[in-house]
Amino acid sequence: MSARGLILALALLASPVLAQDYAEVSLPDARAEAQAVALMDSIRCVVCQGQPISGSNADLAGDMRRLIRERIAAGESPEQVRSFLIGRYGDWVSFKPEVKPITAPLWLVPLLALLGGGALVARRLQRRKA
Amino acid sequence: MIAEAGLAALWLAAAMALFQLLAGVLALRGQKALESAIAPAAVVQSVFVTVAFGCLVAVFARSDMSVMLVASSSNPAMPMLYKIAGAWGNHEGSMLLWVTILGLAGTTIALFERKLRADTKLATLAAQAAIALGFYAFLLIASNPFARLTFAVEPQGLNPLLQDPGLAFHPPTLYAGYVGMSAAFSFAVGALVTRNVSAEFARAMRPWILGAWIFLTVGITAGSYWAYYTLGWGGWWFWDPVENASLMPWLAATALLHSVTVLATRDGLRAWTIMLSVLAFSMSMVGTFLVRSGILTSVHSFAVDPTRGIFILALLGIYIGGALALFALRISTVTEGNRFDMVSREASLVINNLLLSVILVVVLAGTLYPLALEASTGSKISVGAPYFNATAGPLALILMVVLVIGPLLRWRRDDPRQLLDRVAVPVFAGAAALLLVALLGGKIGVLPLLGLVAATLVGAASLAPLWKRNLKRTPLFTYGMVIAHLGCAVSMAGMASDSAFTKENMVSMQAGETQAIGPFSVTLLGVRERPGPNFQSLDAVLSVRKGEGTPWEMIPQLHQFADQGMTTNQAAIKTLWNGQLYLVVGENTDGSHFLMRMWWKPFVTLIWLGGIMIAFGGGLSLIGRVRRDWWNNQWPWEWTRETAKEAAP
Amino acid sequence: MNRKLLLWLPFGLCALLFVVFFAGLKHPDDHVIASQMVGKPLPEFTAGPAMPGQPGTASSDFKDGKPRLLNIFASWCVPCVQEIPMLIRLKAAGAEIDSIAVHDTTADLTKFLSQNGNPYTRIGLDEGGKAQIAFGSAGVPETFVVDGKGTILYQHIGVVTEEDMPKLLAMLEQAK
Numbered sequence: 028m029s030a031r032g033l034i035l036a037l038a039l040l041a042s043p044v045l046a047q048d049y050a051e052v053s054l055p056d057a058r059a060e061a062q063a064v065a066l067m068d069s070i071r072c073v074v075c076q077g078q079p080i081s082g083s084n085a086d087l088a089g090d091m092r093r094l095i096r097e098r099i100a101a102g103e104s105p106e107q108v109r110s111f112l113i114g115r116y117g118d119w120v121s122f123k124p125e126v127k128p129i130t131a132p133l134w135l136v137p138l139l140a141l142l143g144g145g146a147l148v149a150r151r152l153q154r155r156k157a
Numbered sequence: 158m159i160a161e162a163g164l165a166a167l168w169l170a171a172a173m174a175l176f177q178l179l180a181g182v183l184a185l186r187g188q189k190a191l192e193s194a195i196a197p198a199a200v201v202q203s204v205f206v207t208v209a210f211g212c213l214v215a216v217f218a219r220s221d222m223s224v225m226l227v228a229s230s231s232n233p234a235m236p237m238l239y240k241i242a243g244a245w246g247n248h249e250g251s252m253l254l255w256v257t258i259l260g261l262a263g264t265t266i267a268l269f270e271r272k273l274r275a276d277t278k279l280a281t282l283a284a285q286a287a288i289a290l291g292f293y294a295f296l297l298i299a300s301n302p303f304a305r306l307t308f309a310v311e312p313q314g315l316n317p318l319l320q321d322p323g324l325a326f327h328p329p330t331l332y333a334g335y336v337g338m339s340a341a342f343s344f345a346v347g348a349l350v351t352r353n354v355s356a357e358f359a360r361a362m363r364p365w366i367l368g369a370w371i372f373l374t375v376g377i378t379a380g381s382y383w384a385y386y387t388l389g390w391g392g393w394w395f396w397d398p399v400e401n402a403s404l405m406p407w408l409a410a411t412a413l414l415h416s417v418t419v420l421a422t423r424d425g426l427r428a429w430t431i432m433l434s435v436l437a438f439s440m441s442m443v444g445t446f447l448v449r450s451g452i453l454t455s456v457h458s459f460a461v462d463p464t465r466g467i468f469i470l471a472l473l474g475i476y477i478g479g480a481l482a483l484f485a486l487r488i489s490t491v492t493e494g495n496r497f498d499m500v501s502r503e504a505s506l507v508i509n510n511l512l513l514s515v516i517l518v519v520v521l522a523g524t525l526y527p528l529a530l531e532a533s534t535g536s537k538i539s540v541g542a543p544y545f546n547a548t549a550g551p552l553a554l555i556l557m558v559v560l561v562i563g564p565l566l567r568w569r570r571d572d573p574r575q576l577l578d579r580v581a582v583p584v585f586a587g588a589a590a591l592l593l594v595a596l597l598g599g600k601i602g603v604l605p606l607l608g609l610v611a612a613t614l615v616g617a618a619s620l621a622p623l624w625k626r627n628l629k630r631t632p633l634f635t636y637g638m639v640i641a642h643l644g645c646a647v648s649m650a651g652m653a654s655d656s657a658f659t660k661e662n663m664v665s666m667q668a669g670e671t672q673a674i675g676p677f678s679v680t681l682l683g684v685r686e687r688p689g690p691n692f693q694s695l696d697a698v699l700s701v702r703k704g705e706g707t708p709w710e711m712i713p714q715l716h717q718f719a720d721q722g723m724t725t726n727q728a729a730i731k732t733l734w735n736g737q738l739y740l741v742v743g744e745n746t747d748g749s750h751f752l753m754r755m756w757w758k759p760f761v762t763l764i765w766l767g768g769i770m771i772a773f774g775g776g777l778s779l780i781g782r783v784r785r786d787w788w789n790n791q792w793p794w795e796w797t798r799e800t801a802k803e804a805a806p
Numbered sequence: 807m808n809r810k811l812l813l814w815l816p817f818g819l820c821a822l823l824f825v826v827f828f829a830g831l832k833h834p835d836d837h838v839i840a841s842q843m844v845g846k847p848l849p850e851f852t853a854g855p856a857m858p859g860q861p862g863t864a865s866s867d868f869k870d871g872k873p874r875l876l877n878i879f880a881s882w883c884v885p886c887v888q889e890i891p892m893l894i895r896l897k898a899a900g901a902e903i904d905s906i907a908v909h910d911t912t913a914d915l916t917k918f919l920s921q922n923g924n925p926y927t928r929i930g931l932d933e934g935g936k937a938q939i940a941f942g943s944a945g946v947p948e949t950f951v952v953d954g955k956g957t958i959l960y961q962h963i964g965v966v967t968e969e970d971m972p973k974l975l976a977m978l979e980q981a982k
Contacts, residue, residue: 068542123544481820489809
């Protein structure tokens with residue numbers, strides 16, 4: 028065992044909780060925890076399906092929370108973890124739709140409504156002025 | 158026997174609705190003799206349906222296990238409140254509640270609507286009967302709540318998540334809002350049929366819209382708070398399809414509320430107001446369809462079979478499709494309303510309507526596109542908070558800016574330079590807030606920062622219409638507007654504060670251990686087990702203190718329901734003047750350690766306080782309008798000019 | 807713009823909505839989240855031995871040229887009980903079945919396997935759901951067909967029934 032490993036093992040033994048289970052426990056680093064929670068809020072629970080994993084009591088959701096916290100603590104960016112999960116479960120697992128041709132209507136339809144509605148309003152207002 | 162009586166009453170109500178519809182159609186075609194029979198028919202129909210609903214509540218209260226619905230969704234061991242509320246905690250019962258409110262809405266129109274032209278009122282009541290008839294058919298054919306047990310079912314009991322006082326309150330108010338929108342719909346159909354789209358018509362319709370909108374606001378606010386305290390994860394809005402289904406009618410109704418004011422005061426936006434009336438109820442129907450067809454995945458969904466989905470879809474097609482076809486055919490005969498200037502109250506209301514409509518489109522697209530995509534290509538995507546926050550968020554912020562300016566503008570035409578004087582104070586307040594948050598708030602996101610600024614801006618601006626006015630002579634509905642707009646600012650401040658400043662700490666604790674959350678320290682004194690009426694509870698006794706202050710006790714609980722094999726969290730929530738401390742106990746991990754989730758949410762309560770203020774403001778407006786019409790008995794035309802004068806700052 | 811057309815626009819949008827809803831009802835949500843790992847090499851994973859005297863499961867085991875089934879199950883999973891007889895028959899037909907047990911303990915598994923039978927060559931205990939997530943598995947039971955080079959060929963979601971057996975066997979045969 029390397030010296031570093033030994034220190035880590037001793038630190039683990041000394042801490043009141045032997046092994047933190049990050050499924051339910053915050054990361055010690057507040058910034059990393061905030062990133063992890065933000066990501067959990069946007070990952071859909073594959074068991075209960077209606078909720079994000081940050082608000083689900085399912086075991087698998089807990090596993091995903093653990094995975095997210097551990098990966099972020101290890102230095103991965105939230106988007107890297109998200110794409111890892113998408114690589115496993117597909118786009119469905121992310122509440123944040125990827126920007127790609129098949130999701131275009133999500134942005135185009137509101138934009139069209141804004142432009143179309145705006146044009147109608149503008150035309151009427153200008154006509155009033157004359 | 159009670160169940161059979163209920164079923165009979167339901168059939169009679171349906172028969173009455175059929176009569177009301179036929180008599181209405183014939184009366185409009187010249188059968189004058191039938192005219193006087195229509196209002197009584199509406200009253201009798203509502204009596205029958207209320208009796209039917211009363212029977213359902215009775216069989217639930219008595220735990221009559223020979224009724225299928227009771228056997229499958231109730232439990233004699235539950236407390237009485239949940240037994241009664243359980244009557245609408247399921248598909249059939251909630252549908253019966255739906256039509257009961259529909260019937261009561263019809264009666265209210267029949268008895269209390271005095272301003273509407275007689276023929277328009279007949280057509281309105283006939284339209285109301287047509288809607289009711291469809292839903293009676295749906296209940297009697299596809300969702301009979303009174304069916305007797307023909308085979309043994311496994312008693313399920315009520316879903317533990319629903320065993321909450323929230324169930325007694327949230328669905329009835331929300332349904333009153335949903336169904337109240339049917340009044341606006343029927344008014345619009347009545348106006349189209351009798352070619353009566355006018356300022357007078359708008360003034361008659363306005364109180365009904367206000368009433369339904371108040372219920373919707375209260376229902377959504379209550380639902381949000383219920384979800385917040387019952388789910389145990391500190392969230393108050395999830396952009397769940399069913400939440401969206403309640404938000405969409407609210408957005409349409411809010412737009413309608415503002416456009417009907419333009420129609421009532423300035424006789425403008427005729428076609429658009431009619432359109433919105435149809436739209437608001439369409440969104441209610443879409444919501445009903447989404448919840449009951451099982452088409453979407455949601456925590457709210459009832460277990461339903463697709464034939465019911467087809468049935469509701471058919472009703473949706475008939476009513477909405479029919480109304481929109483009528484709109485397309487008839488609206489061109491409605492002459493264009495009054496014209497208005499670019500810088501005027503009307504113009505700001507038009508922009509308000511545009512933004513609300515686009516937000517509605519965003520919510521609709523985000524909710525339905527995954528469905529359309531899966532049905533057409535099979536690919537599955539999810540659309541949730543990140544999408545809605547990024548799209549609806551900025552639009553809502555722009556709407557807040559319009560909300561700053563709009564109420565300060567005069568009707569008809571205003572001078573832009575004078576406007577600058579009037580917005581000076583709010584803009585100054587907003588700038589001060591920006592500075593304050595930037596200096597003290599630490600590093601927060603752009604959207605929450607802008608939200609806080611907009612909230613301050615709107616808060617200051619919403620009071621401006623009262624500036625330099627004789628407060629005693631200010632009409633009640635102006636106060637209503639001020640309070641409702643202030644409520645928007647308050648609610649937005651709460652949302653922004655929650656997302657900017659919330660502190661979260663999830664820990665594993667053993668007795669005697671102390672953990673910090675925000676400015677508080679939380680000590681686990683001990684854990685005890687205790688039996689509840691139909692569950693087993695694990696109570697964590699915590700001692701909480703702020704700094705060196707006096708400690709207080711908080712007891713989050715974990716309830717285990719053996720019937721359903723489900724566990725629910727009962728969060729312990731401490732409300733302080735500046736926010737809420739939210740504690741949840743989780744599982745025992747190794748015999749001595751318990752998982753604990755802790756949140757400190759500064760000013761989160763403002764979210765719901767704002768919602769209540771919005772509804773209260775609506776209530777004041779409603780009282781103000783109705784009292785004015787009834788007691789003064791003035792002709793609408795007279796008080797319009799006065800209103801226009803008074804409403805200007 | 808043609809005003810008439812504009813007035814029929816809401817009706818058109820409503821009709822569109824109607825079509826979407828109708829299509830949605832015709833293709834109701836199956837609530838199945840398929841793994842994206844099908845067609846890809848097995849993810850790296852190690853699931854330590856769950857049962858004394860029986861090896862655990864790891865990705866390195868799957869590159870010996872022999873196609874096999876990888877069953878994801880749990881002793882607490884009710885439908886998994888129905889599946890075991892089918893797996894036993896698959897084994898009798900020559901299939902090699904490795905497995906990963908999720909959220910489980912050796913004690914519970916011992917009871918489960920002694921009651922229902924043990925069709926597995928290897929049983930790995932999945933710590934913290936790592937292997938399950940690596941496979942893109944959304945629940946139990948699920949069965950993956952893996953070829954001799956360690957590529958995932960197919961994912962069967964839910965209980966393996968009588969009707970599914972010929973297909974699974976044929977896939978194993980083809981993969982040889």
